[in-house]
Amino acid sequence: MLIAHVSDTHIDNGPRSVERTERVVDYLLGLPRPVDVVLLTGDLADNxxxxxxERFRELFGRLAVPLLHLPGNHDRREHFVAAGLGPLNRAETVGEAQFALLDSSIPGQSEGFIEDSALAWLDSALDGDRPSFVCFHHPPVALGHFHADKVRQFGEERLEAVIRRHPNVVAVLCGHFHTPTVTTFAGVPLVIAPGVASTLILPWEDPDGDLDYDAPPGIALHNLVDGRLITTFRSMEGNRSFSHG
Ligand SMILES: [Fe+2]
Ligand SMILES: [Fe+2]
Incomplete structure (x- = not known):
């Protein structure tokens, strides 16, 4: 099962965000072996x-595969749901896998938090032995970046306790960090997709750096093979051709 993990498109209806998102959609449309599902981990709209x-839906509506959305700190719940991208906090099954989609946003705030009621729902949604992905916008751990760590997800010990109760959780998938990142959380892989709109500058590149708007957009591709996750990353450097030799 092949999952395209796309994050932080920050569609603002300016040409830049639309063109970068189009590059991602064109890449996915050009794959001879289409992905089975596209997971979008928040900050879909910039404002x-x-x-x-509406523009976001037009762009991704070209793909004939299931689209799974959850909101980030730049999204507004009421418009997100009104656009048909909700409901919030729900489980979707695609093939053999389950995706638990959680809202980690706090209206008006940049940092994240998952409500107790959503965690109680998650605990029951993860019952059983179906391979499951726990998905939300804000990474629930410090990642060693002075600015980004201030707006991570807090209260994560409650989430960790829920995940540790369910050995069928394959991985935690998020966005928000705008750079491809892999670490662990609650004993499972935590994978953060690249940002489509921009790329985080890392402390060892520039201690005062924030976001790089010139780096190409990127995505993660998760391949679930016999219950084991193989994650690869692709950046959209330009037009790609998949023909042989
Ligand atoms: Fe973002
Ligand atoms: Fe974000």
Whole structure:
């Protein structure tokens, strides 16, 4: 099972965010072996406006595969749901895998938190032995970046306790960090997708750096093979051709 993990498109209806997102959609459309599902881990719109979600839906509507959405700190719940991208906090099954999609946003805030009621729902959704992905926007651990760590997800010990109760959790998948990143959380892989809109500058590149707007957009591709996850990353450097030799 092949999962495209796309994050932080920050559609603002300007040409830049639309063109970068189009590059991702074109890449996915050009794959001779299409992905089975596209997971979008938040900050889909830059300002959470209804017209931004309309454009987002047009862009991704070209793909004939299931699309799974969850909101980030730049999204606005009411417009996100009104655009048909909700409901919030729900489980979807695609093939042999289950995706638990959680809202880690706090209205008006950049950092994240998952409500107790959503965690109680997650605990029951993960019952059984179906391979499951726990998905939300805000990484629940410090990642060694002075700015980004201030706006991570907090209260993560409650989430960790839930995940540790369910050995069928394959991985935790998030966005928000705008750079491809792999670590662990609650004993499972935590994989953060690259940002489509921009790329985080790392402390060893520039201690005062914030975001690089010139680096190409990227995505993660998760291949679930016999219950084991193989994650690869691709950046959209330009037009790609998949023909042989
Ligand atoms: Fe973002
Ligand atoms: Fe974010």
């Amino acid at each position: 959470g406006r209804a017209d931004e979600y």
